[in-house]
Amino acid sequence: MGETNASAAPPLQLEGAVAVVTGGAGGIGRGIVGALLRRGATAVIADVEKAAIEAAVEGLSAHGPVTGHQVDITDEDAVATLADAVYDAHGRVDLLFNNAGVTSGGGGKPWQQEPNDWRWCFGVNVFGMAICTSTFVPRMIEGGRPGQVVNTSSGDGGFAPVPMASVYAASKAAVSCFTESLHHNLVSDGTALRASVFYPSGGLLRTGLFTAARNRPEHLARRGEATGRKSMTFDEMKAMLAKGGRDVTEADLDELGDFAVTEAAARRYIIARDLDHTVALLHRRADAIAHREIPPHHGMPL
Ligand SMILES: NC(=O)c1ccc[n+]([C@@H]2O[C@H](COP(=O)([O-])OP(=O)(O)OC[C@H]3O[C@@H](n4cnc5c(N)ncnc54)[C@H](O)[C@@H]3O)[C@@H](O)[C@H]2O)c1
Secondary structure, three states: OOOOHHHOOOOOOOOOOEEEEEOOOOHHHHHHHHHHHHOOOEEEEEEOOHHHHHHHHHHHHHHOOEEEEEOOOOOHHHHHHHHHHHHHHHOOOOEEEEOOOOOOOOOOOHHHOOHHHHHHHHHHHHHHHHHHHHHHHHHHHHHOOOEEEEEEOOHHHHOEOOHHHHHHHHHHHHHHHHHHHHHHHHHHOOOOEEEEEEEOOOOEOOOHHHHHHHHOOHHHOOOOOOOOOOOOOHHHHHHHHHHOOOOOOEOOHHHHHHHHHHHHHOOOOEEEOOOHHHHHHHHHHHHHHHOOOOOOOOOOOO
16 A cells, blocks of 8 residues: 555755764664765754764765764664754754664574663663654754654564564664654644655675674673674675675665655655565465464575
């Protein structure tokens, strides 16, 4: 089912628009920032990693107006300060990309996950997204202008879990579920805002997600024994998938950013490429649910 007429909204004008991108200093977020700038938007990077912010601003400023703010999105006061700074500088926000995200560490068995694995992963992926939403969206609604909130989920959790990444999957299921509720409320309240949920896809994504622990705060470090699974590097994961006969073509992050920005401007609810396999999996999941059976997962080796 597509959008109902009540939720259909005219395309957003990107030329001159103001966009905030959390996690915009690296990986997928940096691709989004570059795409925004190439379309004539002003981009504000909100990221926790100072050196990456500086490199992104330096590397992208030739394409358009971009600023960077070092912000931990799990810190409500820091996000409030960011919002004040953005509104002082630009007077509005038209697009909010809640994109910053982390893993929960090395994964492992669900019962090996510590409270601190949950706190860190849900802190960034769920609470960080929620804090930015609660901070920016009321001001965006009050501004009365058309706008879009784009929450980055993952096929892992958003559609079906990868069982060895249980905490991450649970966090992304939360992002997808929350975004759907957000969209319905934005429509039913008669606002000019819409929400999108973004499933990065279209190949393997060589990003910093595999070294996300570089940003894990000391006070949320694991306390107990290791789970026996260390974080995989991107190349290790690629080699594992290749060994399993999977397609290991890498996606171009600039192209992915272009796609996400184009779809956000078109006010598309689901932003995703190459959905055929996912749709087939979702049909099989629905069939299993109808039969009161455990739904099939993404099929990665356990
Ligand atoms: N890489 C993939 O295969 C993949 C697949 C699906 C979804 N995603 C999602 O895409 C999003 C972007 O991840 P990526 O793959 O580009 O990884 P990445 O590590 O390259 O980028 C994530 C960015 O978030 C920032 N960040 C981390 N913690 C933060 C915090 N507390 N406050 C502010 N910024 C913080 C990091 O500094 C980094 O710049 C994440 O939400 C991730 O879960 C990634």
